[in-house]
Amino acid sequence: MMMKIKLIALKNFPVIKPGDNISKEILTSIAKQRLKLLPEDIIVIAHKIVSISQGRFVDLSKVRISKKAIQLSKRTGKDRSFCQLVLENSKDIIKASKNVIITRDKLGLVAANAGIDQSNIKDKNTALLLPKNPNLSAKKISLAISNSFDKNLPVIIADSVGRPWRYGLTQISIGSYGIKPLKSYKKDLYNNPLYDTEVPIVDELASTAGLLMEKDVGIPVVLIRGYNYLRSKENSNLLLRSKNNDIFK
Amino acid sequence: MMMKIKLIALKNFPVIKPGDNISKEILTSIAKQRLKLLPEDIIVIAHKIVSISQGRFVDLSKVRISKKAIQLSKRTGKDRSFCQLVLENSKDIIKASKNVIITRDKLGLVAANAGIDQSNIKDKNTALLLPKNPNLSAKKISLAISNSFDKNLPVIIADSVGRPWRYGLTQISIGSYGIKPLKSYKKDLYNNPLYDTEVPIVDELASTAGLLMEKDVGIPVVLIRGYNYLRSKENSNLLLRSKNNDIFK
Incomplete structure (x- = not known):
């Protein structure tokens, strides 16, 4: 025991x-x-x-923004490029409202923003994706x-x-x-x-x-x-x- | 640190x-x-x-069963007396379906069956409620x-x-x-x-x-x-x- x-x-x-x-x-x-x-x-x-x-960094200024991302950005108030990344890394959007995006990501995990992170990163225009295959x-x-x-x-x-x-x-x-x-x-x-x-x-x-x-x-x-x-x-x-x-x- | x-x-x-x-x-x-x-x-x-x-034990054979409990029992397949206890200890029923009751209990906790337990208890006709005020x-x-x-x-x-x-x-x-x-x-x-x-x-x-x-x-x-x-x-x-x-x- x-x-x-x-x-x-x-x-x-x-x-x-x-x-x-x-x-x-x-x-x-x-x-x-x-x-x-x-x-x-x-x-x-x-x-x-x-x-x-x-090296799962993405330069947000270089993301190509889709119509869907523009819609998601309007609905949530979040940055368009960030919304684009969230969409690209999600299977489902479970909830989208003011300041909130809950996704089922490509890995199947339910979490905010497809697990994409902007904290503990030096450059503010950079986002960090989840590991490819944890x-x-x-x-x-x-x-x-x-x-x-x-x-x-x-x-x-x-x-x-x-x-x-x-x-x-x-x-x-x-x-x-x-x-x-x-x-x-x-x-x-x-x-x-x-x-x-x-x-x-x-x-x-x-x-x-x-x-x-x-x-x-x-x-x-x-x-x-x-x-x-x-x-x-x-x-x-x-x-x-x-x-x-x-x-x- | x-x-x-x-x-x-x-x-x-x-x-x-x-x-x-x-x-x-x-x-x-x-x-x-x-x-x-x-x-x-x-x-x-x-x-x-x-x-x-x-002493938060309840003898299930002595519970007075309401109409609501009968309905909940039909919907979930769970014992009527048990359903009565769940209702008495819940603020809200969040979900009720076959074998499943998710509640917001009197304490405000969201969990199955208002946290009422029948495991690790000797007598099978007995249920154990959550502590009164944890x-x-x-x-x-x-x-x-x-x-x-x-x-x-x-x-x-x-x-x-x-x-x-x-x-x-x-x-x-x-x-x-x-x-x-x-x-x-x-x-x-x-x-x-x-x-x-x-x-x-x-x-x-x-x-x-x-x-x-x-x-x-x-x-x-x-x-x-x-x-x-x-x-x-x-x-x-x-x-x-x-x-x-x-x-x-």
Whole structure:
């Protein structure tokens, strides 16, 4: 039975630039602070550094604006080029109103503005898209980092999303590798059957890492130590509830 | 800057019965495992033991069933007495369909079945309601536990809720005391203004504790050590987004 879990922030993580190798930076940072990776550690990474390493920047002044983007801009009051980018990176617009665009993005995630970000970027005329394929990024980083172990350390790529009915953004997993994303409990304490009791492990781990990933300090990587997870080939896409399965609608 | 956080489960926590004193049991359990509370610890408690200590059991065979409950039962396929209880403990029914009732309960929380629980209870004809006033319970437990310190240790009472668009239940705070529930970030890493960047600290802490509160083992209390929170007189009600403020609708 698990009794203790430790969350460890990687100190002095360098500012990531396009082309940087995230796994190398993680290994260097771990070595520098005389930490040692353990074979059961879980690594949670803020999606932003993955996006940046992939050079997912877009110069807003160079975006070709469509009619649809002009309409969306009028409806929301948001910048036309930004609206264009949101449209290009979304499957569905779930809601568009004054200052608000909620989308189901190309990856299937429901979030504001197709996850496109303008914070923590130096240039104000630049937007940052989500990583191309966060599950694949998680896999690549995991494989590169786990060299010295028999088994691969799970990697989770985290982003923050808003919630209906509750204020505040919580961290979820937008990509993962090596860990069972959803755990189903079949029996309770008294061995009675449990129904619909599934825990989105990767989201809970992302939230947990979020405690150390404060928005105004540079901590994009957190180790979680001591959590007893199950290994799996499934990834975070398993958590995507389609419109048809949305019991809240 | 925070670099490490520890999550510590209270071992061998006794099975709570109606009338039991939760704060006393927490102190006993801490002493037994030779732990020491530190003045900056945060205590997260599964709501179920608070409900049980308050004797919030209802004998389903004794519930007087209304016409509305009969209608709700027909629509959802759920037991009539259970539907009656759900109605009595809800402000709004947000959705009712086959096997599904989503409510805004008397406390203002949006969740399934007004948070009424039938798992982890021995008697199958019994349902367990949410604690009467979780913020008040959090306060009382905090005051009773914090006797030996200058300041009161924050207490969070956690429950798990489902989410639109994503599978799995995540832990949120349904009651809290002594900790700022929502943290607003005004500036990013580059000192640029941040908008709509609020983190629901108490929910993230509840999720984090949830990693140790597995559904089929008896760990209802978790200490979080090393997290750098702000003190506040606000409570978890601050996180309730009203229907009118639901940007996702």
